[in-house]
Amino acid sequence: MILQSPWFILFAAGLLVVYYLVPGKHQWKVLLAGSVCAYFQVEGARVGFLLTTFLTTLVCGRKIEQARERGERAGGWLAACLGLNLALLLGCKGSLLLPLGISYYTLQALGYVIDVYRGTEKAEKDPGKLALFLCYFPQLIQGPVSRASQLRAPLTEPHAYDGKQVSFGLxxxxxxxxxxxxxxxxxxxxxxxxxxxxxxxxxxxxxxxxxxxxxxxxxxxxxxxxxxxxxxxxxxxxxxxxxxxxxxxxxxxxxxxxxxxxxxxxxxxxxxxxxxxxxxxxxxxxxxxxxxxxxxxxxxxxxxxxxxxxxxxxxxxxxxxxxxxxxxxxxxxxxxxxxxxxxxxxxxxxxxxxxxxxxxxxxxxxxxxxxxxxxxxxxxxxxxxxGPWGQIPDLGLSSLDWGILALGCVVMTGVSLVQSRWGSVRELLWKRETLRFWILFALLLAVLLLGCYGVGYEASNFIYNQF
Amino acid sequence: MKKLRAFFCAVVILGLLQALLVPKYTGNVREGNLIREYYDNAGGNDVIFIGDCEVYENFSPITLWQEYGIPSYIRGSPQQTVWQSYYLLEETLRYETPKVVVFNVFALKYDTVESTGDQSRREAYNRITLDGMRWSGSKWGAIQASLTQEERQWGGALTYVFPILRYHDRWSELTWKDVRYLFKRETVSDCGYLMQTGVEPMTDPFPSPPLTKRTLGDNSWRYLDKMVQLCRDKGVQLVLVKSPGLYPAWWPEWDQQVADYARERELLYINMIPAQEEIGIDWSTDTYDAGLHLNVSGAEKAASWFGRILRDQCGLPDRRSDPQVCARWEEKTARYEARKGLLLEQGDS
Amino acid sequence: MDTLLKILWELHPDINFTEDTRLLEEGGLDSFDIVTLVSEIEDAFGAVIRAQDLIPENFQTPKTLLALIRRLRED
Amino acid sequence: MMKKRLCMILACLILGLTACGQEEQTVSGGDPVFSAGGVEIVIHADAAPILEALGEPTSYSETPSCAGEGMDKTYGYGSFYLLTGLGEDGEVVSRLWLADDTVATPEGIRIGSDEEQVEAAYPDAACCEDGSCSTYWIDGATASLAVVLEDGKVTAIEYSAAGQTSCD
Structure with a gap:
């Protein structure tokens, strides 16, 4: 599943609806189910990687905490967990086969185990919650790498529907x-x-x-x-x-x-x-x-x-x-x-x-x-x-493409400037409903019409060009 | 309220954009309109032809009417696969119950989506066949059976529900025709027959790739089975036909298998290739592309020959005595003749 | 406290540190400075700061930093 | 205690490695190659440089497909034929078949070779029995080579895109 696939959007939309329909204490289970489904759909048999990381993290986290509570040394468990997961990550990177999100979830898992070792995080008792922390689907694809202290609580807490937040997110x-x-x-x-x-x-x-x-x-x-x-x-x-x-x-x-x-x-x-x-x-x-x-x-x-x-x-x-x-x-x-x-x-x-x-x-x-x-x-x-400086191969970009890119750069720079000076653009627009609606609609049209996505996009000699 | 109005506006704009961006098939690929033209002609047909270019270019329904009084329609589209034929038949039988369904067997050689050719061409043909269908369970089934791997990856059936997802980047190629045919398309066919008036005589036979697969595939047979069943359930006679043509090859091995299949199920199977001489096809005047497909003169000869079989072996009645049917078909015949005159004139100049 | 302020001042001579200066925002302390600070503190106070102590809460102001140093010396 | 830990780690490693192993199958598998006129020809390759290297064809024809014109082009070179179609980046090779026994595949199989030779040249080929004949399929990732035998002798050799090849 890639972020720009219509299925991803549909899937996310469906999940969002279910998420706010179930009682708050079960919301995280919806996310977990969604994440596991998404991961299976993408990786199929390769879920073994994530499963390995999940099991080692779960077991080592608990063992380390038990050892700490008894005042024993827990370095062995920590080393075993770090060693195995790093080896898995390096092995996969080395052989250029990358299960979805391995770079991200491995770091998160390691961070969590180290935090437990240091005593700054409690070990997770519920395997489901730990699994969600590792395989939360939106961030498996492109990160970010969240810290256990930042992500664990928000993931599993109940969230009441907040129209503004949902709207901002979309x-x-x-x-x-x-x-x-x-x-x-x-x-x-x-x-x-x-x-x-x-x-x-x-x-x-x-x-x-x-x-x-x-x-x-x-x-x-x-x-x-x-x-x-x-x-x-x-x-x-x-x-x-x-x-x-x-x-x-x-x-x-x-x-x-x-x-x-x-x-x-x-x-x-x-x-x-x-x-x-x-x-x-x-x-x-x-x-x-x-x-x-x-x-x-x-x-x-x-x-x-x-x-x-x-x-x-x-x-x-x-x-x-x-x-x-x-x-x-x-x-x-x-x-x-x-x-x-x-x-x-x-x-x-x-x-x-x-x-x-x-x-x-x-x-x-x-x-x-x-x-x-x-x-x-x-x-x-x-x-x-x-040099030479003048020789530039044909890039396959029309003047329209360059125009769109230039305009896009201006818009992105403008938004960044506004953000660094006045903060959130969405917050600034929140009160002006009509303006906001049409700006968003224009943005939607821009994505829909100018976006480079879909079947045959790169096919410059595609049959439809003959019409 | 204000919000609702704005939302409504946005949806209307999106809808119009989609209608604008969808290809209108007015250039040299008029085939894109074939499937959608059926719905204005549904009902009252005694014969329905189903298949690929070998039906919509090789049989002229007007000739069938003129010579035998048989009302017919061709549900053909380029590179139509067996699974698409099946769903098109299923859909058609919901609009009407003809006496005979004629299926052209050539497409049986394509067993899987991948075997029909390269991805981008397959996708284009999928679009041409599927985009024209009205929404129904049949369309959904046809889409699911036809999607290429690349299409699946990019949203698959969803892009058929919202074609704008597929044609979003056509804005740079829009012409005035996209505005002109925004809501109503030009009619390109005569009862599903796409007229070709050019003449390009056959010279050397095309070099043919060797036969590497002697048995027609399981998937093809499975869909043909389903078509047979469908016709049985509706009490419709299914006739298998291999329309005339020299290339691509219809191997004797394949012919034998279809003949055996037909015999086992008591179906009529007509291979028109050996009968080409009897039909009177002259490959120096009756083809517009050097022997692959027939032009209008060839299609009229083929229809004339095939009509006799429909009359004699399938017992189809002559409807020319029914004034209502007659009136409708006279109109169609007039349009056909007008088109033929116009195209021949254009061809001469 | 004076020793600590002196160390800080040596790191960033252009800033006038008081015991309530917000080190990370106003003092412009980056991770390099923090590591240098850690070794200076060890020399001056004999307190060994561990990796898990390097969190923003401990480095908010010289006051919180001093509290950390005291806590570590008690252990 | 130590044993238990060791077992666990081992189990995890095995789990990880089995996951690793499953993927590699799809990565492997080069497409079959034909070579003539000093160029290597594979299906889906850009046709322009190949056609240039092969020189003037002895026969040429354009075969329209169902819709759209002049899409398939067949170039004859006496002992073999090359069929090209329109790919994403222009004309690409879509089929190649041998016409007589003056040329052979790089593995040494030509029209007229016998079954033993085929089996020796392509030990991994899948053989599909098909009535009185058998076809040996040599599948690559995106293309395959079909060697057709009749009465124990090769009668046809064709390179084509993958997907048409699996035995029924």
């Missing part, structure tokens, strides 16, 4: 579909062509920009759909983006883009590593010998490890490793250089320049995703300096 879904279907899927073929036929600096630069557009539309749009649907269920998931393209530095970008993954990595990789005994000891030793730089050594080690993990989480190939390391490098450089620019903070031109610069740098790094062989990527980077 509005957000529509907006997500716009970004995904009208923008991201429209550029997707062009990105593919540019990746395949690299024709020098000009096309590489265009690729970087278009890929940024595609991934922004696809990812933030997908998350809007997921969060919107959850909001309609009365479940508030943590935000995953905060206008990331308005960031002034790479570090800031990563605090505003895919925030839930960043938070997970900070919580379970960065902090534990940086305060762990060996690293601390190393830091002390380094400080004695190297002074100020040595003081930052723990941070450096933790950052590198975090980015290594982040890179590998995206994919077990060289290019993702490179991508992770590039991000890491840029963050550390930014950190080192930050004091130099402290005086310029708050100046308008500086803010503008740093936002633009960050955006360009992030575009160029992100392209790394597309080239499994890093040499191709470096060749592209080099061609940015050497």
């Amino acid at each position: 509005q957000r879904m529509l907006w997500g579909y716009f970004k995904k279907l009208v923008i991201a899927d429209r550029v997707a073929p062009a990105v593919e062509i540019l990746t395949r036929d690299q024709a020098g600096g000009g096309s590489f630069a265009l690729l970087a920009v278009l890929y940024a557009l595609r991934i922004y539309g696809d990812f933030t749009g997908g998350i809007d759909i997921v969060l919107g649907l959850s909001q309609a269920f009365g479940i508030g998931l943590p935000e995953n983006f905060r206008q990331p393209f308005f960031s002034g530095s790479v570090a800031e970008y990563w605090r505003r883009w895919h925030m839930s993954l960043g938070a997970w990595m900070r919580e379970y990789v960065f902090f534990p590593v940086s305060v762990s005994k060996p690293v601390r000891r190393l830091g002390k030793a380094a400080r004695r010998r190297l002074g100020a730089f040595g003081k930052r050594l723990p941070v450096y080690i933790a950052t590198i490890l975090t980015w290594l993990a982040t890179g590998l989480w995206h994919g077990l190939t060289l290019n993702f490793l490179l991508w992770g390391m590039l991000n890491c490098l840029l963050i550390l450089i930014g950190e080192e250089l930050a004091p130099l620019f402290r005086g310029l903070k708050g100046k308008r031109w500086y803010t503008g320049c740093s936002i633009l610069g960050t955006w360009l740098i992030m575009d160029l790094i992100r392209v790394c995703d597309l080239f499994p062989d890093p040499r191709d990527y470096f060749r592209g980077l080099k061609s940015l300096l050497t």
Whole structure:
């Protein structure tokens, strides 16, 4: 099941109706049943993966808590659970067969077990509730990675029907579909062509920009759909983006883009590593010998490890490793250089320049995703300096397509600006009923007519073209 | 109240948009209108033809009327598969009970959706056949039986309920014809017969791929069984026919199986290929595409020959004595002749 | 408290820390600063802060941070 | 205690691995290839470069399909025929069949080869008995190769899209 399939929408709509018809204490069971059905429908026999993670999480969580209560050590259970699930995740990533949502639910499961080990979360007694926490269907598809403390309670609490919340949720879904279907899927073929036929600096630069557009539309749009649907269920998931393209530095970008993954990595990789005994000891030793730089050594080690993990989480190939390391490098450089620019903070031109610069740098790094062989990527980077700049392959986009894309970008930027200045657009429109209705209708029409979806969409030579 | 009005407006706009975006089949693929034209002609037909292009291009119902007084209609559509034929028959029998149903057996060679050709073409043919059907259980069944894998993935039957989901991106190809035929389509056929007046003589026979599958598939037989049953239940005689044509090949192995099938079930099976000479088909004048399909002169010859079988072997009465039926068919005949004149004139210029 | 404020001030000389400064929002502390802070605190107070203590609630203001340090020293 | 834990982990691993194993079948299976004139020809391949490499055909015909014109094109090259249709990105190869025994499949089977040779060349082929003949199907992911035998000798060899092939 993909987010843009009409069946997904129909399924979600049906579930929503049932959800608000059953008594509050049973609502979570509706979600569980829906999620399990959806997962079976998509994965069939491969439910074994999710089942494995679910069983280990369930058993280890309980065992760890029992051990804690008796004052025994529970490290063995924790290690077994982490080891097995990480091995499963890495194994699947390595063999490129990815059961739906494995990247997301594995992180959630690990976070939960670690929290139980630390004593900050209670172990779940009800297997159903834990299963729902892992396989809650909207977020299996594109995330976000929720923390147990954020998701467990809202998932299982009763939610009375709240018209405004449901309406807000549906509005957000529509907006997500716009970004995904009208923008991201429209550029997707062009990105593919540019990746395949690299024709020098000009096309590489265009690729970087278009890929940024595609991934922004696809990812933030997908998350809007997921969060919107959850909001309609009365479940508030943590935000995953905060206008990331308005960031002034790479570090800031990563605090505003895919925030839930960043938070997970900070919580379970960065902090534990940086305060762990060996690293601390190393830091002390380094400080004695190297002074100020040595003081930052723990941070450096933790950052590198975090980015290594982040890179590998995206994919077990060289290019993702490179991508992770590039991000890491840029963050550390930014950190080192930050004091130099402290005086310029708050100046308008500086803010503008740093936002633009960050955006360009992030575009160029992100392209790394597309080239499994890093040499191709470096060749592209080099061609940015050497050219040629004029040769751009035919992207199969008509002038109408470019117009739609440009307009879409203006609308998305406008919405982001309004959000960062005045907050929720939906809240602003809530009181103006007529205006809201027609804006939403226009948005619906845009998605319906301009969206790139459906059968034969890419078939440029499709029989209907003859009519 | 205000809310309700706005909502109503929105639904009307969406409906109009959908009507606008759906293809009107006015160009060189007029076949898209064949299925929907039946409903204005339902009732009073003694013979219903069911099948693919080998029925809607190879038999002329007007000739059947003119020579034998047999009122008939062709429910044909391009690359109609057996499962589509079955559901179309089921639907037709709900509108009327003819005396004879003639099914062209060529489509039996397609056993599964995948075997009918590549996905995008299959999907286009599905649309041409299914979009024209009125809503009923038969349409739903036909859709479910016909969906390609890609269609299933993209919402399947839902895109037939709301065709806008399928044609949403046709806005860039809209022409004035889409507005002109927004509500009422042009009639393209004469009782389901799609007239072709061109002549392209057959020269060399087409090279034919080898026969790799000698037995017709189980799925095909299953649907044919269902058609047989349906006709039995309604007291309708089912006649199997292989219409004239040189290509694609109708292998003797297949012919034998159909003949055996027909004998076991006491059905009439007419293979018109060996009778081509008797029918009088001249492949240098009677085909518009070098031997694949007949043009109007060929279709009239085929109908004339086949009408005798319908009269003699199926005992169909001559309705020309009924003034009411006569009046209706005279009108149809006039339209047919007018169309023929116009098309021949266009062809000459 | 003074020792703590001094450590904070060394991290961000441009900010005037008081015991009620909201560290994450006004003080601009990011995760790098927090890790540095943790090792400074360990040196100055002898309190070992664990990974699970690194939650926003403990880092709201210097006051809450000091409370954490005291709690950890008692254990 | 330790034993129980070990058992559990093992059970989970097995569960995970069986799930892993089931998927791999669908991934495997390359389509059968025919090679002529220095090019490799597979069904669904873009026709333009192949036609260019094969040079001028000895015969050519266009066969209209039920609706729409000039959709199928048959190119004859003496010893084999190539049929193309309209795919999503233009003209694509949709069928290929051998016409005489001067050419063979890359596995060495030609018209006139006997059953033993076919079985040796295609050990994984599925054989469909069909009256007095049998057809060996070599199925790839999206295309298949049919080798038809009559009285123990190959009489026809055809490459076509998958889906038409399963034994009845």
